[in-house]
Amino acid sequence: MKTYVLPLLFAAIAGSAHAAPPVQSFFETPQVSHVELSPKGGYVAAVLALPDGGSVLAVRSTDGDAQFQGVFKASADQTIYSVHWINEKRIGITVKNLLIEFQGNLEEVAVDRDGGELTHLITGNWGHRQDSLGSNIRSQKLTADYLYSAATRDGSDDILVEHYSWNNIDIAPDQSRMYRLNTRTRQLRPAVDGTQPPAVKDWMVDTYGQARIVLSQKNGRCIYSYRRAGENEWKELNNSGCYDSRFVPKFFDGNDTLYVRADYKGYGALYRYDLRTLKMEAEPIVSLPGFDFRGVPVIDYASHRLMGVHLYGDAGTTWWINPQLKAEQAKIDALLPGTTNTIDCADECLQGPVLLVSAASDRQPTTYVLYQRASGKLLALGSTHLDIAAKDMGLRDFHHYRARDGRQIPAYVTLPPGPASGPWPAVVLVHGGPNVRGVFWHWDAEAQFLASRGYVVIQPEFRGSTGYGYDHFKAGLKQWGMSMQDDLADAALWAVKQGWADPKRIGIMGASYGGYATLMGLIKHPQIFRAGVEWAGVTDISLMFNTPYSDASEETLNYSLRTLIGDPEQDAAQFNQYSPLLRAAELKQPLLMAHGLEDLRVPIVHANRFRDAVQAHNKNVEYVTYDEGHGWRHAASRIDFWTRVEAFLDKNLR
Numbered sequence: 197m198k199t200y201v202l203p204l205l206f207a208a209i210a211g212s213a214h215a216a217p218p219v220q221s222f223f224e225t226p227q228v229s230h231v232e233l234s235p236k237g238g239y240v241a242a243v244l245a246l247p248d249g250g251s252v253l254a255v256r257s258t259d260g261d262a263q264f265q266g267v268f269k270a271s272a273d274q275t276i277y278s279v280h281w282i283n284e285k286r287i288g289i290t291v292k293n294l295l296i297e298f299q300g301n302l303e304e305v306a307v308d309r310d311g312g313e314l315t316h317l318i319t320g321n322w323g324h325r326q327d328s329l330g331s332n333i334r335s336q337k338l339t340a341d342y343l344y345s346a347a348t349r350d351g352s353d354d355i356l357v358e359h360y361s362w363n364n365i366d367i368a369p370d371q372s373r374m375y376r377l378n379t380r381t382r383q384l385r386p387a388v389d390g391t392q393p394p395a396v397k398d399w400m401v402d403t404y405g406q407a408r409i410v411l412s413q414k415n416g417r418c419i420y421s422y423r424r425a426g427e428n429e430w431k432e433l434n435n436s437g438c439y440d441s442r443f444v445p446k447f448f449d450g451n452d453t454l455y456v457r458a459d460y461k462g463y464g465a466l467y468r469y470d471l472r473t474l475k476m477e478a479e480p481i482v483s484l485p486g487f488d489f490r491g492v493p494v495i496d497y498a499s500h501r502l503m504g505v506h507l508y509g510d511a512g513t514t515w516w517i518n519p520q521l522k523a524e525q526a527k528i529d530a531l532l533p534g535t536t537n538t539i540d541c542a543d544e545c546l547q548g549p550v551l552l553v554s555a556a557s558d559r560q561p562t563t564y565v566l567y568q569r570a571s572g573k574l575l576a577l578g579s580t581h582l583d584i585a586a587k588d589m590g591l592r593d594f595h596h597y598r599a600r601d602g603r604q605i606p607a608y609v610t611l612p613p614g615p616a617s618g619p620w621p622a623v624v625l626v627h628g629g630p631n632v633r634g635v636f637w638h639w640d641a642e643a644q645f646l647a648s649r650g651y652v653v654i655q656p657e658f659r660g661s662t663g664y665g666y667d668h669f670k671a672g673l674k675q676w677g678m679s680m681q682d683d684l685a686d687a688a689l690w691a692v693k694q695g696w697a698d699p700k701r702i703g704i705m706g707a708s709y710g711g712y713a714t715l716m717g718l719i720k721h722p723q724i725f726r727a728g729v730e731w732a733g734v735t736d737i738s739l740m741f742n743t744p745y746s747d748a749s750e751e752t753l754n755y756s757l758r759t760l761i762g763d764p765e766q767d768a769a770q771f772n773q774y775s776p777l778l779r780a781a782e783l784k785q786p787l788l789m790a791h792g793l794e795d796l797r798v799p800i801v802h803a804n805r806f807r808d809a810v811q812a813h814n815k816n817v818e819y820v821t822y823d824e825g826h827g828w829r830h831a832a833s834r835i836d837f838w839t840r841v842e843a844f845l846d847k848n849l850r
Contacts, residue, residue, distance in 0.1 A: 198252075198266040216648040219842065221583040222641045223834035225251065228578035230279040231564045233258070233540055235349070235497070237548025239309055240566065241287055242577065243276045249831065251276050253289055255309045258550045258566055258575075267311040275829065277302060280344070282379055283351050285309055290344050293320060294829050304344050304357075306379035315379055318342050318357070337382040345374060348405035349497050349543060353379045356387055356407075358399065366749040367796065371396050374407050390428035393421045402448040403500040409445050409454070413438065416755035422471060425451050433474075439673075439759050442666060445469075447493045449502040455481075457489050463665045464488035466505070484509045486606075488663050490633070494521070496545035503545050510594040511637035512536045520546060528553055528567055531574055535560060536638075539567075550575075558592035558610075560584075561639045584639075588613055590647035594637055597690035599659075599683050603671065606657040606664055607687055608635050610643040611696065612650050620652045621849040622697035624688050624725070626706030626713040627655065628732075630672070630680065631760055633663030649842060651703075651849070652696045658683035660760075674762045676737060677716050677774025684713055685721040701849045705729035705841075707827065708798060715776035715806070718783050727848040729841055731790035732798050732826050735806035736777040738764055739799075747796040777802075780809035786816040786848040790837055792824035818844065 230243040230253075241255045242264065249272030254264035270276050270291055277290040291303040304318035318338045338357070346356040354376045360369035371394065374387040393412045400409035402425070410430070412419040418438040421430045434443045442459040449455060452471040457464045458480075465480035466489045482489060482505060491505040494514075504516035513536070516522035521541065528537050532555050540552040551567040553574075561584050564577035592610040599605050612620055623646050627634030635643075635655050643653040657664055660672020660680050672680050684704065691697035704717040704725045711733015718728045734740060741753055741764045748757070762770060772778055787810065791803035800821070807819045820840065822833045 199263045217583055217585075217588065219645070219838050220831075220835050221581060222645040222648075223831065223838050224581075225249070225275075225831045226580040227582055228564060228580055230276060231552065231554075231577060232279050232281060233542035233548070233550070233552045234281050234284050234309070235351075235543035236284050237542045237544060237550050238284060240550075240552065240577070241279055241281070241309075242564070243279060244578075248272060250274070253279060253287070253307075255287070259568075265311070267307050267309065268305065268314070278344070280347055280355070282306060282347065282353060282355055286313075286353055286379060288317075288344060288347075288355055288379065291320075292829075295823075301340070302343060304338075304342075306353075306355075313380060315382065317377060317379060317382060318344070338377070338384070341369075342375075342377075345399060346401050346405070348376065349403075350405055355379055356399075356401065356405065357384075363750075366751075367747045368749045371412075372399070374399050388423075388428065391430075393419065393430050393432075400445060400447070403450060403495055403497060408448065409433070413751060415751075416759070420445055422454075424471070438756070446489075446491075447495075447502075449493075449495075450500050455493070455502075459666065462667055466491065482507065482515060486664065488665060490663060491515075494539070494541060494545065496541070497543040498545075498547065503541070506538055508636055512538060514539065518545070524551060524567070524569070527572060531567075532565070556638055557586070558637055558639060559586040559589035559644075581639075581641075584644075588648065589639070589644050590653075592637060592640070592643070597656075597687060599679075599686045601679065603659060603668075603683075605659070605683050605687065606661075607690075608637065608640075608643075608655040608657075609691070609696065610640070610647045610653040610655075612647045612652060618652065618696045619692070619698040620650060620696065621701035621845075622652045622654060622688065622691055622703070623845070623849075624654050624656065624684055624702065624704045624717070626658075626684060626704065626710035626717075627661070628706065628708030628710050630658070630660050630709035630713075631662055631669065633657070634661060645838060645842075646845075649845070651845065652691065654687050654691050654697070656683055656687040658687075673760060674767065674770075676712070676761055677720070681713060681716050681720055681774075684717055685724050688721075688724050699724075701726065703727040703729070703845060703849050706733070707731045708733060711735075711798075712776065715783065715787075716774065718785050718787065719776060719779050722782075722785060725785065727786040727845070729788040729790075729844060731837065732792060732795055733789075733802065734798055735802040736775045737761060737771040738768075738775065739777075739802055739805075743799050743801060745796070746799050777806050777809055780806060781813045783810050784814055786844070787814065788818045788820075788840060788844045790820045790822065790840075792826060792828075793821050794824060795826045797826035 225245045227245045232241050252266040253268040254266045256262045256264045277292040280288045288306050293301040301320050303320040307314045341360045345358045348354045357377045358372040360372045363370040376387045395412045395414045396410045397413045398411040402408045419435045420433040422433045444457040446455045454469040456469045460480050465483035467476050467480050469476045487509045491507045494503040503518040535555040535557045538554045553565040556562040561581040563579040566575040590611045590613045596604045646653045692699045704714045711730035714728040714730040717725045828834045
């Protein structure tokens with residue numbers, strides 16, 4: 197075992213003013229990540245980046261001056277995907293092979309906190325290359341159709357895994373079953389006896405580690421089923437269209453109290469739901485005006501009770517039920533002013549010796565601290581991006597602007613660091629999805645990198661985005677290239693009116709759907725957007741339906757895409773009008789394109805066809821490919837790409 201000494205917390209904040217940090221400071225592999233407390237709080241695990249591009253899982257005691265000791269190493273072609281304590285002595289690790297994009301490339305191993313008893317549990321796509329995980333590893337047992345699902349939280353060496361099965365058509369699995377797997381003996385047994393509902397896509401366990409809720413998806417219907425504690429019979433809880441329902445089970449409190457997200461005045465709110473009576477309380481316990489509920493529960497697994505919920509509105513906060521944790525939050529906030537301080541109390545919230553604190557803000561990347569309960573002191577663990585100084589980052593704020601049809605559109609704006617001196621060159625940065633929530637008030641590597649280079653960055657939560665009420669989401673249905681696109685143009689015009697953006701120096705950029713919106717923005721609004729950067733972008737809507745080697749399932753093709761985007765037959769004229777590929781000759785502005793050679797979500801045929809079409813009429817087009825999938829997993833790819841972005845924008849917008 198090797199000892200690792202981490203740089204002190206807050207080194208990222210100290211120091212004198214200097215030039216903007218280099219590209220790698222923003223896009224290198226996080227120096228510290230996956231920080232997790234052991235169930236009783238006696239130890240903390242963290243993934244540390246290594247100089248050779250690899251990483252190591254390291255463990256240390258939470259008391260005194262102990263140092264991190266390495267227990268598992270991953271190479272530069274692997275990444276530690278997740279870390280989960282199995283009990284106070286044993287840790288589970290999911291490892292991803294960065295050389296393989298398609299599904300089934302996740303390894304599962306378990307190791308004692310002292311580095312002993314390393315056991316290979318799930319093989320992924322590495323076959324018999326056991327020495328890649330260490331020469332002393334035990335032989336594998338399960339194949340790539342198994343995947344880690346959840347902790348049992350019962351003190352045993354068991355974990356919960358899902359076993360996937362496929363139909364004869366889709367790349368993605370069709371359904372799954374849940375099993376208990378012993379991480380020492382590799383003994384496998386069913387977690388649930390008897391039959392289960394068909395087409396199960398997701399599982400939810402209660403605070404006792406028992407599978408209680410399943411989500412099935414079939415023919416556009418999302419069906420939640422439940423079983424009572426100790427029983428095997430599944431009963432239907434809710435059945436509705438996947439994009440119509442606003443009823444979503446979220447987590448358990450004790451045996452039969454379920455918390456669900458359901459509608460409250462047009463927004464998702466958190467309600468208690470009694471599984472014994474199958475009744476939801478009349479009023480929500482948590483509602484955030486202007487936002488759908490999004491949160492993470494804090495459970496004390498010793499008492500099986502809910503302690504509080506970490507909430508995400510425009511920024512993060514915590515709603516505490518337990519008075520002890522509420523008081524400790526106040527003490528921590530006094531010690532760490534100016535950051536959002538998110539507390540993790542492991543499994544034993546009220547008895548553990550420490551609390552793990554993730555401290556972050558719009559200008560400070562996440563830093564990790566242990567709060568010692570007995571002394572009230574802080575113990576530094578490290579930072580994700582130590583080279584980033586908060587004073588060198590731009591201020592970030594949440595706004596609303598009015599679109600041309602009167603709709604209020606949420607947006608985050610990041611200004612360049614330093615004194616106000618606008619108007620600046622500007623970038624409208626479009627999130628992917630598109631039917632997701634894009635960003636929060638937090639340190640955003642892409643936005644802050646652009647701001648550090650002197651650009652004001654506007655990130656609209658355009659219609660169709662989730663998180664801002666059902667009506668805002670529904671207003672984006674089948675609006676690719678239309679009102680969704682106009683929202684982006686209106687964001688740029690609004691930024692000009694605020695005095696932030698120079699109207700002659702506005703660019704647009706984004707990945708996936710954001711890449712599509714970049715291309716359509718350049719085509720539809722050339723008087724606004726003077727240059728664009730797109731990566732992994734959709735270039736032809738019809739290709740989403742008829743590319744045989746994409747990862748879109750039959751369910752996605754026949755129901756989800758037709759609901760969200762349109763029908764390729766009935767809406768063919770609309771698809772043609774708003775597909776960038778068919779209008780490539782109209783794109784005259786400078787363009788930087790990038791795509792992954794192994795992208796299955798948006799296969800490279802999108803990029804290749806558009807490159808050929810646009811370069812026939814526009815010589816100011818740059819095109820680069822990476823050995824990547826849908827996004828850049830390798831730090832080298834990220835650093836190379838954003839170095840190109842910096843040069844491209846400097847040439848065309850400065």
